[in-house]
Amino acid sequence: MDTDEETYILESDKQRLNSRLVFAFFSCVIGSSFVFGVHTGVVNLPQTKIEQFLNETELHRTGHHMTQSKITLLWALIVSIWAIGGMIGGVNAGYFADKLGRKKGLLLNNILTFLAVILFGFSKLALSYEMLIVGRFIAGIQCGISTGIAPLYLSEVAPLKLRGAAGTLNQLAIVFGVLISQIIGMDFILGTDKLWPILLSFPVIAAILQLLTFSLCPESPKYLYINKNDRYAAIRALQWLRSGDSFEEELQDMQIQGESCENTEKMSICGIFTTKWLRRPIFISIIMQLSQQLSGINAVIYYSTQIFRKTAHLTQTASQFASIGVSVVNFIITAISASLVDKAGRRYLHLLGLGGMFCAACALTTSFLWEVNDKYILILSTVNIE
Template identity: 30%
Template sequence: MHGGPSFTPTSATGPANVQTTVYLYVAALLSAVGGFLFGYDTGVVSGALLQLRDHFKLDLVWQEWVVAITIAGAWLFAILAGKLNDLLGRKFIVIIASSLFTLGSGLMAGAQSRWWLLSGRLIVGFGVGLSSMTVPLYIAEVSPMQYRGKLVTINQLFITAGQFCAAVVDGIFSTDPDNGWRFMLGLAAVPAVFQFTGFLWMPESPRWLAGKGRNDEAYTVLRKLRGKNADIEDEFNAIKASGKEVNAEKSCAIIEVLADPFLRKRLLVGVMFMVFQQIIAINTVMYYSASIIEMAGFRDQSQAIWLSAGVAFINFAFTIVGVLLVERVGRRTLTLSSLLGVIFSLGVLSAAFYAGNINSPAVTFNVSDSSPCDVYETCGTCIADSLCAFYHNADSLKAACVLRHVNETAQHPVDWIKETSMCPVPNHLGWITLTGLGLYLVFFAPGMGPMPWTVNSELYPLWCRSTCFSIATSFNWLFNFLVAMTFLSLTEALTQQGAFLLYAVCAVAGFIFFYFMQPETKNTSLEDVKARSNQAVTISRH
């Protein structure tokens, strides 16, 4: 019947047929360590950047590159991940990714120069790119339909756990400015080695095995994942049928997808999920949370790092809410409600920074009557003009807005402020900004955090799943890179309030798009996607 051992189900239908096993959970959780590494290596830079900035004398552009080079590597390998997954299998790619995490972490911990540091960050990015696409795909393909959303969302929970652990590690080593960053960046090697070792004993995806015509192995793996008393005949037959279609597929998958109206729409939704996740500022908040907290007026470096750890914990805690709700309320409801909250919280952040800028130290005297900087009345408005710098002496209460080329050597350098992040603001406004950051993650974490990965793992049939997921993931990292490379510069060009207002406008656009375009994939089997696709093509041809 199927080339595997015969099986007589103990019950026909009903909840008894839906079973989970310890083997399934071990496979899902161990693969999700890749999500933990994804979160740790992208989140650790928030606190480490403050020390790296001083240790390596990094200017604004170098700071952005230290953050963005990992994202650039992730983007490149996310593009390659689809083909590599099809050729080598999900299991082998997870093992490769954990090897790259280990190598990159070691290089960063031992970095003696900027370029050495960048090489380690780039290699870690390669691991992130492979892991970010492969892990949710693997979990979706080994999970039963009724638990798929919850198990895939656990990957996002591990990502946020990685970000939180990174923030705690940053806080612990924040008191050692000379070598603390080495421990921050190097400790990722520990879970990477754990995953590499453990995953050697994990199964390959039964759907990938069926796609390679290895039906006996696929049946054996599915039986171990579902349990000895589960009825797997219908699920296996559907997987085997999809596998035959993969084997028969001779043309370019992406051309076939674009020729199919149903799949073309789904690919658009999948890609836009990834794009909007990035342009509504999540990784601006996570990569630069310590810097944003500094901008809000918390000048002590260790304090800023520990406060950013609190922000990361909120992200982790409210991702648990997403895990609990994803199978109850559905993907669509979580997405739309999340975006509404994000719009509100970004508005709070923008308003808080605006209030901080207009309440920053006032100009008390003018250096000359002819300077174009004389028109500005506060530190925030002064520094927003790239031509001007703010001189502020707290002891003498002297403050002036002057041209940046004015000779500063006669004054103590600490008195000169050239970045908007360094303008002192009233303490209560700083706490409003911190509240805005917390609210942002309260709303983002249950919905727009996990849903792009969960939904993309469910949108496509097996024969094009790796290709479409890879394309969508590459857009995630492309826009992640663009946002990371431009945030600090954007705050200089538009001010902090302008930057967060721009992100809020993007969130409004995202809400409109998903309100009209997002399908509900709750309680839909992965094989049922193929049937819907064929039905859509048949209708379009008549």
């Protein structure tokens, strides 16, 4: 090792969480994972207000009220087109992460947030639900890109001993965003007939915060070392992030990975599925993602207020508070998981969660099919799915 490099590597026996690392974590998730959570939960509480806007727009254009079937169709489109945009953004996230870098990719991704917010903010003024639909689509693309880049940055800047916990910060920020969006979406805050466009535009605050804070953070050391082949820049980034802790082991690990990448051919998506030794890990990864996405969690986040109101026969305000309660439980359990992931293990926690979701889904389905009008069973089963 060169003498100049030795001056950057500070000797210490421990790697710990420090203020700079916390700042980097916060700056990364505030405009990405947190915004993802806000966009996920923000349409839940003001559903009736937005449906009224759809009806008013139709009345202004044609002189006739919108049919209930068309309102339902448009509402389903407003909710689901965000996921379509997310798929498009997610597929291209890897390209932007490697082409622009993790830091620059996340910073530039905020442009999409600003575009979506402009459409949200002026949709009611322009009496255009098309602007609302396009805004949700653009927001979905932004969230898809950030979902691919943010966890990558978190894992690459975290010390080896903290990478498990750092990986859960992405999900923790998401559920916190869902919780905040539902709190400010209450009828007496921003979920009113006049203020719901401002509610949908709330992510602009997080985007501005990320632009102000993340610009001060370094690029991912792993990206600098392996992708850009800049060892000195990687050392400077590690020096900033570790704030006095040793990072020589991480440099050695990056060197090994860099050499491995040089001897490995780049593989397409189709190549991943056709390569024999990759099939099992890819299959496991897909099943784990499907087990989460098909658990019913998305339906709960999108429609919990409506479920509580129509099935448990709660009032509008009580349904909103019940939805917030569900999100509070979700946030608490995610925070607990973040502290246990390196101790209890990923597999055990995932299986435990799947077992709870299975029991809750059975109870929820039973209450729907047999019209069990017990609001406590409904609320508990919905909470357990979260």
